[in-house]
Every structure is written in structure tokens, then in C-alpha cells.
Amino acid sequence: MRDTDFFRRWMDTATAAVEREADRLTELDSPIGDADHGSNLLRGFMAVRAALAAGEPAVASPGEVLQLAGRTLISTVGGASGPLYGTLLRRTGKELGDAAEVSDDALREALYAGVGAVAQLGGAAPGDKTMLDALVPGVAALGTSYRAAADAAEEGARATVPLQARKGRASYLGERSIGHQDPGATSSALLLNALAEVAEG
Ligand code: ADP
Ligand code: MG
Ligand code: MG
Numbered sequence: 001m002r003d004t005d006f007f008r009r010w011m012d013t014a015t016a017a018v019e020r021e022a023d024r025l026t027e028l029d030s031p032i033g034d035a036d037h038g039s040n041l042l043r044g045f046m047a048v049r050a051a052l053a054a055g056e057p058a059v060a061s062p063g064e065v066l067q068l069a070g071r072t073l074i075s076t077v078g079g080a081s082g083p084l085y086g087t088l089l090r091r092t093g094k095e096l097g098d099a100a101e102v103s104d105d106a107l108r109e110a111l112y113a114g115v116g117a118v119a120q121l122g123g124a125a126p127g128d129k130t131m132l133d134a135l136v137p138g139v140a141a142l143g144t145s146y147r148a149a150a151d152a153a154e155e156g157a158r159a160t161v162p163l164q165a166r167k168g169r170a171s172y173l174g175e176r177s178i179g180h181q182d183p184g185a186t187s188s189a190l191l192l193n194a195l196a197e198v199a200e201g
Contacts, residue, residue: 001101006198007065008052014194015045021190028183032170036079037183044077044085062102066093080168081184084118084131085191091117108142115139122167126156129165129177131184133157138192150189150196157185 018025018041026038051072052059059068070090073082092114096102102110115135124130126137138153158181165177168184 001103002062002107002199003101004060004062004065007062009198010195011045011048011052011065011069013198014191015049017190017194018042018045018187021187025183025187028181028186032165032173032177032180033183034169037081037187040077040079040081041085041187044073044082047076048072061096061098061100062107063093063096063098066090066096069093080122081131081187084122084184085187087117087121088114088135090114104142108139111139111142124167127163128167129160129163129170129182129185130167131182131188133160133163133182134185134188134192138188146192146196146199150193153185153189153192157181157189160185 018038022038022042024038025041026035029035029037048069051068052065055068059065066089070086070088070093072086073089074086076082077086092110095110095113096106099106115132118135119125119132122130122132124132126132134153134156137156138149141148141152160182161180162178163182164175165171165173165182170177170182
């Protein structure tokens with residue numbers, strides 16, 4: 001079973017990964033976007049770290065941790081990725097309810113619903129060169145292991161290189177979006193890698 005502390009550590013580990021990789025995420029967003037993905041997520045996850053620290057001890061369940069993180073991303077990140085990641089975490093947190101501990105199966109199903117909410121909000125599908133190209137295969141591989149999920153997301157992010165963007169800012173470039181890795185798919189792989197690191201202890 002996974003307790004509240006596990007989810008706090010997931011968010012803290014994700015924040016550290018965003019701090020480490022922010023420059024790379026922004027670089028990926030420069031040829032096919034507006035060069036702000038790293039700074040958007042850095043601002044958002046710094047606020048998540050602060051909100052979770054300030055929220056103690058009221059933030060007392062796995063579902064509350066993810067819902068607070070999601071709300072914080074929505075309110076602090078101006079770009080497309082804020083509402084999308086915010087929705088992912090809020091919806092996943094809502095699915096977990098107020099249980100003090102959740103099983104890996106319950107987390108997998110909740111994340112599946114969260115990814116569905118991202119697809120619904122953004123109107124994108126796998127193959128459109130968005131974060132869903134990492135999230136969908138990543139969450140599908142959760143049935144195997146957290147490490148398999150992280151690896152599948154990483155592979156999905158790399159597989160966005162030859163795709164033409166059909167959603168988001170990169171789609172304005174048409175065929176010129178081909179040949180670049182999607183920044184949001186790359187950060188989604190970081191998020192699932194952080195989960196695998198925490199699950200592996
Ligand atoms: P913005 O494009 O507003 O500057 P960011 O740079 O922070 O926002 O995030 C860009 C990322 O958001 C893209 O790389 C893509 O993965 C993701 N994205 C954009 N639009 C959508 C959408 N409709 N559905 C899913 N993901 C999207
Ligand atoms: Mg951008
Ligand atoms: Mg922007």
C-alpha cells in the first residue's frame with residue numbers, strides 16, 4: 001500500500017527532476033514552441049513544493065496531496081501545460097478519494113482516469129505529438145511495473161521526434177514541427193520516472 005508520504009515524495013522527486021531538467025525542457029520548446037516549458041513547470045512545481053510544505057498536516061491523504069498539487073499547477077502555470085498537468089493530478093487525486101493508503105492497482109486505475117481527463121480537456125490523442133504520447137503508453141505499462149511505465153513513457157517521448165504536431169502551439173508549424181522531440185512528452189516521462197524512483201525506494 002502507498003501512503004500519503006509516498007505521494008509527497010513523488011511530488012518532491014518530480015520537483016527536483018524539473019529543477020534539474022528545466023533548461024533542457026525549455027530548449028526543446030524553442031524550435032517548436034515559445035521556449036517556456038521548463039520555466040513554466042519550474043514555477044509550477046516550486047509552488048507545489050511550497051503548497052505541500054505549508055499544507056501539512058491538513059493534507060493528510062494521497063488524494064489530497066495530488067489534488068493540492070493539481071490545483072497549484074493550474075493556478076501558477078500560465079501555459080497550456082499547467083491546466084493539463086493540473087487536470088492530470090486533480091483527477092487522479094479525486095479518483096483516490098480520501099483513503100489513507102492506496103493500492104498500486106487503485107493508483108494505476110486513478111492515473112488511467114487522470115490521463116483520460118487530459119485527453120478530454122486538450123482534445124488530443126496519441127500520435128498528435130503531445131504529452132499524451134508519453135502518458136498513454138506509460139500508464140498502460142503500469143500493469144507491469146513502475147519502472148516499465150517510466151521506460152515506456154521515455155520511449156514514447158523519443159517517438160514524438162518524427163511526428164507532426166496536431167495540437168498545441170507546435171501544430172502552428174505544420175510539417176516544420178517534424179524532427180523535434182515534444183517538450184511536454186519529455187516532462188511527462190520525467191513525472192513517471194519520479195514515480196518509479198519513489199516506488200523503487
Ligand atoms: P505553451 O505551449 O502554452 O507555451 P508549455 O510550453 O508549457 O505551454 O507546454 C507545451 C506542451 O504542452 C507541449 O509540448 C505538449 O506536450 C503539451 N500540449 C499542448 N497542447 C496540448 C493538448 N491539447 N493536449 C495535450 N498536450 C498538449
Ligand atoms: Mg511553451
Ligand atoms: Mg507559453
